[in-house]
Amino acid sequence: MSRVGRLLAYGTVAAVLGAALAAPVLAPRDPNALGDDPTRDRRLAPSVQHPLGTDDLSRDVYGRLIHGTRVSVSIALIAAALIVAIAFAWGTTAAFAPAWLRGAMMIFADVVYSVPRLLVVLSVLTFTGQLAPATLAVVLGLAGWAPLSRILYRAAVAARRAPSTESAMALGVGRVRIAFSHVLPALRPHLVEGACMAVAVVIPLEAALTYFGIGVPRPTATWGRLLDDAGADPLGAWWLVVFPSAVIAATVMAMNYLASDARAPRLTAEAK
Amino acid sequence: MTALLEVENLRVTYAGAQRDVAAVAGVSFAVAPGEVVALVGESGSGKTATALAIIGLLGESARIEPGSAIRFEGRDLLRLGEPEFRDLRGRRIAMVFQDAGAALNPVMRVGEQVAEAALVHGERDKARARAMAVAMLDRVGLPDAARQARAYPHELSGGMKQRVMLAIALLLKPSLVIADEPTSALDVTVQRQVLSLLLELQRESGTAVLMITHDLGVVAETCSRALVMRRGELVESATVDDLFHAPRHAYTRELLAAMPRLARPVPPG
């Protein structure tokens, strides 16, 4: 990856995380507050007072984008943490399990994987109706761990059978120590990559679900909600579409960059 | 002389996808304390399977058939529980693998890997284990051992990595070292250095060596006795002199014929 690309990717992630953390400071006003005169302040183009303009209901887009970042990023991080945790537990348990259990666990993961994630989320949401952000994050996390568990399983099995593991076993090193000094280091790049990919997948998923009105309920600002708020006729108010779209696209691209960056050092080490 | 290691009618089967493979088909031999014995044979003849059976590291796709026996220092290894076996590995029986580059843990400093042998076998004092490791690395000829102990495997040359493997294997002065083609991944000149180092260490600590190799030159130079395997069976067991000058089995003669002239030992007298 080029230096510029890396700089842009890390810069974007830092900016998004910074906005999420410092939202109350960066945009102290209530993101759902209407303008002083809701009729006059509707759909104002970007100006000094409203750097990103206002929406149909006269709300400040900048404030909503900042607070939306906080919610969307929280959902993505919770879901990604769940995905990584479940995938890690499932994959490594299977890798160390006896042959029959290992097979059964991977078949289960394949079954979970084979049901489209969107379908799982949609069926849950049909039952529950719209969910609070944290609950939605949990649903997205529970629906998305299977592919990563397979990757981690493969890597753990390979690490268990690696010559360096065998030679450690020939030295009398026990299972626990093997797990921590041989298997875990081999999984680390996959864990980092998997976490980045999970964020990159969950962000557009949340945005889409919320956009279609089945994700996070109104009026909570999220990146998907901002797109929804652009309304039926966004053409006359480009700022309602461009800013949230740009933020979503930049974040997803940056996370994909970080994911491939996690893989890269491993490749160079192996090439030696 | 009582044997250090006795292998009796060893049979190892790998469960294959279509059918089972008898990798070792009834092999018997013994190794005396301090003896250097060669185990030779073509690729796939079952040398590694024999070695892994002895050290108890056959994978789960392999099974040792009933009727087999492996006795080491008076104990029946096939009846040993995993904790007791683990206690033997690295302390009484050690293994040197072919490709030190792959056998060393890439994310651990080599000094730590040598020290680990001591730490897993009861040494509580980390500083003392580290000092033992540095002394051993110095003994195997790692220049500036105290500093090099902090290096990662990829920072060392192939020969140096194999020296580190020897340091690990011989740190606790085991009574048996199984060396599975310990030099075949190295340059010819480096091979000799590593081999003579192995023999020096072996003599110092009175360790017996089971030397697995394709290379009859290595056998001639280092071993007193040779076992020849073919298709899972032991076809010849002879002193090295007899092996080179009066091979009994046709297969051994073939192996000898395939060997470059220069590497052969000079006939006595």
Ligand SMILES: Nc1ncnc2c1ncn2[C@@H]1O[C@H](COP(=O)(O)OP(=O)(O)OP(=O)(O)O)[C@@H](O)[C@H]1O
């Ligand atoms: N994990 C395995 N699964 C199935 N078959 C195996 C496995 N390992 C070895 N075999 C088979 O067992 C037989 C003996 O293999 P082994 O590795 O002991 O040979 P070797 O004498 O060490 O050969 P080389 O000189 O090439 O190292 C071969 O036929 C091989 O195909």
Ligand SMILES: [Mg+2]
């Ligand atoms: Mg072999």
